[in-house]
Amino acid sequence: MKRLLTYLSSSGTSAVRRFRQQPPLVLTLQVALALSLLGALMAWSTLLQAWLTAWVLLAFLPLGAMALLMVHGLTGGAWGDESHLVWRNLVASMPLFALALLPLLLGLDVLFPWMAAHDTLPDVVRHKRFYLNEPFFIARTLLYLMIWVGLSLGLTRPPSSRSSTPRWYAPGLIVWALTVTFFCYDWLMSLEPTFYSDIYGLEIMAICVVSVLALGLFISVVSLRPSIRLDLANLWLAVLLGWAFLAFSQLIIVWSANLPFEISWYLNRSEGAWLWVGRLSTLLFLAIPFAMLLPTAAKRRSGWLRLTAAIALVGYLLHMHWLVWPSFTTSGWAFLFGPIAIVTLATAALWWIGDTRRHALIAFRSVEEKYHDGT
Amino acid sequence: MxxxxxxxxxxxxxxxxxxxxxxxxxxxxxxxxxxxxxxxxxxxxxxxxxxxxxxxxSRWLTVVTLIASLAVAAGTYWMVWYSAAVDYPFVVGGKPLHSWPPFALIAFVLAILSAVVTAFLGMLCGNRLPRLxxxxxxxxxxxxxxxxxxxxxxxxxxxxxxxxxxxxxxxxxxxxxxxxxxxx
Incomplete structure (x- = not known):
């Protein structure tokens, strides 16, 4: 996309030349945002679906980082003392994600089947309408977003003002768990309103933390001491196994009960290509990282961990697509607007956190050089 | 003395x-x-x-533990499969005879047990314990x-x-x- 624009600009229109003077990030953001707006006009429902997928894919990362920061604040430990910078910089993008979810409130009728007329709904969904109705849903969403923005602002305050652990970390963590649970009941589980799983919230909490540990290690592993790498990799392995346990529990409970309303969730996800996306994401997100995180000596090596994290992040991308997309009846536009929405939100988040944090995230290599010079 | x-x-x-x-x-x-x-x-x-x-x-203990757990997992899965699908085929709850979710569960549990037991016994042998x-x-x-x-x-x-x-x-x-x- 960028190359195309560079090419166009050399052909000389002044508007494009003005574009070119922008830094590449802002340029990408502008183009992606323009394409997203175009998508909103051309294929409103598909864009909403793509936007929601991109949102959960990306916003779960800062959400997971919040949990890590609060857990570390309560328990302490060298792993967090030396890696808090990366989590804090990721958490700083939360207010943007809160804003980016608001447009979706305009399209609830397109996204959620339970918005349909009361008479057309199956019985099992009709009984849920006291909870799944538009005003209550919007109120809840605004509450979650306000809480998350509040937590992120609290967690990204400069560390000098926080000599001791703030008292609100423990309640913050409880509120985090509740809001994440109910958020994904609302925004993910109710995409297929007949489906219900108790364990869904825990599963999403685990996946937030697993994915952000993979991302954080991918970004910052070179700047960490080998013993810290080992600690973080072990944390990652533990939460990954926790997630696998939760995901498998849900599968075996739904599979054993075999109720038509519940099993359809899995049937939708084992049709056609989704079956293979699911298998591939399990392989990349769970099986390969699990095997790679077993040998202790390798967990001290930055190259090994970075490779593991890259594989896991590809698996995470596939898994979130597998989790969200099969809920929708969608159009071919999804192939176009799916990636565009991801690029838009990712660049917007990078733009939002500002130069200092962005450079800190991208330039961890320089920290490594410092570390090697220093010791 | x-x-x-x-x-x-x-x-x-x-x-x-x-x-x-x-x-x-x-x-x-x-x-x-x-x-x-x-x-x-x-x-x-x-x-x-x-x-x-x-x-x-010394890497032998971790390797032995890994091999033991994988072998027990495979053996268990085979045993469950053989008993449920071949030796005494019996349809439960309309599920297929070869239903991997519960089979994998049993294989996993026994694999963990064998890993723990192998690691514990291997540790004792490696340290020449108990030693009076x-x-x-x-x-x-x-x-x-x-x-x-x-x-x-x-x-x-x-x-x-x-x-x-x-x-x-x-x-x-x-x-x-x-x-x-x-x-x-």
């Missing part, structure tokens, strides 16, 4: 007591560089660098190994008298607060 004096040439080793873990590690590294290989270290709490300093690069006698038990100060002192035991079975004396002074040079001979 009388046995030890009558058999003075026979010694198991020299036991050096160190004040802290760092001194112990330095002593181990130096002695290993000087060619002493049969070293044993004792500390009141686990010291992370000790394995590396002693040159213990060790020459170091003859030394009174050795009791402090579980309290506040760090010990380095050097096997001197093949050394001559002079070599033992030089090793003794070497240990003192390296910071040993006390060096005592350990009878066999």
């Amino acid at each position: 009388s046995e030890a004096t009558s058999n003075a040439s026979k010694r198991y080793g020299l036991l050096g007591r160190f004040h802290d873990a760092d001194a112990l590690i330095v002593a181990i590294r130096t002695l290993r560089e000087e060619g002493y290989r049969e070293l044993e270290a004792f500390s009141p709490y686990p010291v992370e660098e000790l394995n590396e300093a002693l040159g213990v690069r 006698y060790h020459p170091a038990f003859n030394i009174t100060m050795f009791e402090r190994a579980s309290n506040d002192a760090f010990f380095l035991l050097t096997n001197v079975g093949t050394l001559t008298h002079d070599e033992i004396e030089s090793l003794r002074s070497r240990l003192t040079d390296l910071g040993a607060e006390d060096v005592q001979e350990v009878p066999p």
Whole structure:
């Protein structure tokens, strides 16, 4: 996309030349945002679906980082003392994600089947309408977003003002768990309103933390001491196994009960290509990282961990697509607007956190050089 | 005691007591560089660098544990599959005869059990435990190994008298607060 624009600009229109003077990030953001707006006009429902997928894919990362920061604040430990910078910089993008979810409130009728007329709904969904109705849903969403923005602002305050652990970390963590649970009941589980799983919230909490540990290690592993790498990799392995346990529990409970309303969730996800996306994401997100995180000596090596994290992040991308997309009846536009929405939100988040944090995230290599010079 | 004096040439080793873990590690590294290989270290709490300093690069336990758990997982899965799908095919709850979710659960659980048991038994074998006698038990100060002192035991079975004396002074040079001979 960028190359195309560079090419166009050399052909000389002044508007494009003005574009070119922008830094590449802002340029990408502008183009992606323009394409997203175009998508909103051309294929409103598909864009909403793509936007929601991109949102959960990306916003779960800062959400997971919040949990890590609060857990570390309560328990302490060298792993967090030396890696808090990366989590804090990721958490700083939360207010943007809160804003980016608001447009979706305009399209609830397109996204959620339970918005349909009361008479057309199956019985099992009709009984849920006291909870799944538009005003209550919007109120809840605004509450979650306000809480998350509040937590992120609290967690990204400069560390000098926080000599001791703030008292609100423990309640913050409880509120985090509740809001994440109910958020994904609302925004993910109710995409297929007949489906219900108790364990869904825990599963999403685990996946937030697993994915952000993979991302954080991918970004910052070179700047960490080998013993810290080992600690973080072990944390990652533990939460990954926790997630696998939760995901498998849900599968075996739904599979054993075999109720038509519940099993359809899995049937939708084992049709056609989704079956293979699911298998591939399990392989990349769970099986390969699990095997790679077993040998202790390798967990001290930055190259090994970075490779593991890259594989896991590809698996995470596939898994979130597998989790969200099969809920929708969608159009071919999804192939176009799916990636565009991801690029838009990712660049917007990078733009939002500002130069200092962005450079800190991208330039961890320089920290490594410092570390090697220093010791 | 009388046995030890009558058999003075026979010694198991020299036991050096160190004040802290760092001194112990330095002593181990130096002695290993000087060619002493049969070293044993004792500390009141686990010291992370000790394995590396002693040159213990034992991987067999983790490998054996992995192999045991994989073998048990495969064996269990086969057993469940054979009994449920081949030997006594019986449809439960309309599920297919070969239903992997519950089979995998049983295979996983037994794999974990076998990994734990293998690791535990392997640890005991590797450490030659339970062991009711060790020459170091003859030394009174050795009791402090579980309290506040760090010990380095050097096997001197093949050394001559002079070599033992030089090793003794070497240990003192390296910071040993006390060096005592350990009878066999």
